Amino acid sequence: xxxxxxxxxxxFVNNIVLTQFLGICPFLGVSKKISxxxxxxxxxxxxxxxxxxVTWLIQxxxxxxxxxxxxxxxxxxxxxxALVQMVEIILKKISPSLYAALGVFLPLITTNCCVLxxxxxxxxxxxxxxEGTMYALANGVGFTLALVVFAGLREQLTLSDVPNGMKxxxxxxxxxxxxxxxxxxxxxxx
Amino acid sequence: xxxxxxLTKGFFKENPVFxxxxxxxxxxxxxxxxxxxxxxxxxxxxxxxxxxxCISLLKNFIPNKVHIPCYIVVIASFVTVLQLLxxxxxxxxxxTLGLFIPLIVVNCIVLGRAExxxxxxxxxxxxxxxxxxxxxxxxxxxxxxxxREILGxxxxxxxxxxxGDAILVFxxxxxxxxxxxxxxxxxxxxxxxxx
Numbered sequence: 001x002x003x004x005x006x007x008x009x010x011x012f013v014n015n016i017v018l019t020q021f022l023g024i025c026p027f028l029g030v031s032k033k034i035s036x037x038x039x040x041x042x043x044x045x046x047x048x049x050x051x052x053x054v055t056w057l058i059q060x061x062x063x064x065x066x067x068x069x070x071x072x073x074x075x076x077x078x079x080x081x082a083l084v085q086m087v088e089i090i091l092k093k094i095s096p097s098l099y100a101a102l103g104v105f106l107p108l109i110t111t112n113c114c115v116l117x118x119x120x121x122x123x124x125x126x127x128x129x130x131e132g133t134m135y136a137l138a139n140g141v142g143f144t145l146a147l148v149v150f151a152g153l154r155e156q157l158t159l160s161d162v163p164n165g166m167k168x169x170x171x172x173x174x175x176x177x178x179x180x181x182x183x184x185x186x187x188x189x190x
Numbered sequence: 191x192x193x194x195x196x197l198t199k200g201f202f203k204e205n206p207v208f209x210x211x212x213x214x215x216x217x218x219x220x221x222x223x224x225x226x227x228x229x230x231x232x233x234x235x236x237x238x239x240x241x242x243x244c245i246s247l248l249k250n251f252i253p254n255k256v257h258i259p260c261y262i263v264v265i266a267s268f269v270t271v272l273q274l275l276x277x278x279x280x281x282x283x284x285x286t287l288g289l290f291i292p293l294i295v296v297n298c299i300v301l302g303r304a305e306x307x308x309x310x311x312x313x314x315x316x317x318x319x320x321x322x323x324x325x326x327x328x329x330x331x332x333x334x335x336x337x338r339e340i341l342g343x344x345x346x347x348x349x350x351x352x353x354g355d356a357i358l359v360f361x362x363x364x365x366x367x368x369x370x371x372x373x374x375x376x377x378x379x380x381x382x383x384x385x
Contacts (some may be wrong), residue, residue, distance in 0.1 A: 011213045019363045022221035025206075025298060028214065074266040081259055113215050113296040120292055165375045169211060173371030178366040190306060 003134050009032060010138035012186040018116055019178060023114035027147055028172060030105070037151035041144025043105040045137065048115050051080050052136035055119040056129055076119050081110045114143055119144040150179060196318045200326030206299045207330035208377040213299040216290045217331060218366040224347050227335025229283045230290065231328025233272060237294050238303060238327075239320035240268045246316035247306040261304045266295045299327060337369050 024046075030040045043171050055076050063069055088106045091099040109115060118139050124134040153175050162171050206212045207310030216234070221227040244264050245252075250258045273291055276284040284291065294300065303323055308316040339345055342360030359365045 021215050021363070021366070022293075024218060028211070070270060073273065073295055074263065077258070077262055077266050079260060082332040105263050111296050111298060111301065113293050117293055117297050119291055120289060124289075151226050166371075170371045170375035170378070173367050173374065176372065177364045177367030180367055182357070184362070184364065186365050 003131075006131065006134050007138045007141075008189065010135060011145060012044050012144040012190050013185065015140045015142045015146055015183050017143055018120070018176070018183045020117075022117040022141055023112050026108065026112055027150065027176070030108075030145055030156050030167070031151040031154055031172075034148060034151045034155060037058075037147045038144070039101055040061040040105045040108075041099075041140075043109060044112065044114070044143050045140030046078075047084060047106075047109050048118055048143075049133060049135055049136045050087065050123055051083055052119050052132055053129070054079055054083060056122060056127075056132050059123050072120070072123070080119070084110050114139065146167055146179070146183075150176060153179065193315070193318055195314060197322045200319075200322035200324070201329060202381065203358060204323075205326045205377075206323055207299055207327060207334075208249060209381070210302075210372055211374075212302055213297045213327065216293065216297060217334065218363075218370060220335040221244025221288050221335035221338055222330055222361050223339040223343070223345075223364065224335040226286060227331035227333075228328060230305055231324070231331040233276070233287070233291060234294055234297060234299065234327055235321070236272055237265065237268045238300055238324040239317055240271075240304055241265045241300055242320035243313050244268070245304045245311045249309045257303075257309070258301075261301060262295065263381055264306070265300050269294050286361040291294055299323060313332075334366075334369060334373060337373070337378075339367070341369070 010016070013019060017024065017027050026044075027039055031037050053178075058075060058079060059072065063072060064077065068075075082086055084106055088099070091187065118136050122135055125135075153170060157171060166174070202209075203209060206216050207214075213234070216230055220230040240263055241261075245261060246262075249263070259321060269292060272294070273284075276291065307319045311319070328375065336346055337359045339347075341357050342362075342365060343358075344350060344354075344356035357365075360369060
């Protein structure tokens with residue numbers, strides 16, 4: 001039950017993109033087509049869950065016992081960068097088809113702030129390992145949901161007649177604002 | 191003259207937020223009021239100047255194959271310095287900005303300037319580039335923060351000029367996207383005219 005609440009809260013009520021503003025760059029950058037946004041979403045779900053597990057272990061078994069809390073930022077970003085690199089190499093060997101599908105998006109994820117953001121949030125909220133993993137997974141799904149819905153909207157936008165000055169990024173941002181407004185309807189659900 | 195161009199480009203021609211669209215996450219998240227936007231901008235400027243100078247100094251020693259991880263470590267070190275300094279001297283601002291201070295590490299402006307400018311130019315030019323981009327970023331955040339604060343809570347820099355409620359949605363998440371969208375549209379228009 002508790003895990004279900006974490007899921008619903010992270011996906012709908014506190015959606016990572018639309019209410020917490022993490023991962024806006026890929027949200028605006030790779031949302032032109034539904035198919036690419038699905039690929040990006042899958043890669044993020046994968047990396048965010050893995051990164052949170054590893055950073056949680058590092059925080060609780062390395063940084064805390066040796067009083068190295070101030071190294072958190074450096075340690076986490078290095079771990080995430082290394083992890084992304086490793087996932088890329090392993091996928092290439094084990095599952096070339098998955099690698100071909102996710103390949104282009106993997107290097108981009110290092111600088112996706114939602115991965116580092118969620119890793120730090122899990123530590124700040126004092127989650128256990130299982131709760132933290134669930135939270136990360138749910139946030140990855142939330143990111144994918146927002147990205148795919150937004151990509152769908154943008155595909156429709158290309159067909160509509162937009163005033164000259166608003167073409168491109170401005171209209172996309174206003175659309176995202178209206179989408180965020182819609183997500184506010186979920187407030188109070190949990 | 192080159193230095194002067196370097197100094198002014200961050201404000202309009204290559205403004206990191208309105209023109210290059212870098213560093214969107216903190217731009218949208220921390221601009222609930224003018225003062226929050228300004229402090230986030232100055233915090234980023236601090237990291238930007240120092241990391242630009244440091245990377246410019248190290249550019250001949252960093253092997254090309256691992257340059258991105260090296261840059262990230264340099265940036266992360268300065269962010270940690272900033273975190274410790276803010277915790278000690280500005281604890282209230284540190285609390286408000288919260289998660290977004292450590293997230294300066296993954297702010298694309300900092301890494302972007304290291305990659306595009308600091309690794310090719312002298313330390314002096316890199317410092318000026320950092321100042322210009324940082325202040326341009328701060329300016330953009332302050333403008334966006336002011337607009338959201340005026341519309342959303344009827345005040346500016348904490349000074350309230352409307353009694354009662356204003357259009358609350360501008361302080362919340364959707365208002366950030368909408369205000370930013372219209373600002374970019376206006377900025378595009380102005381830049382087109384000046385050309």
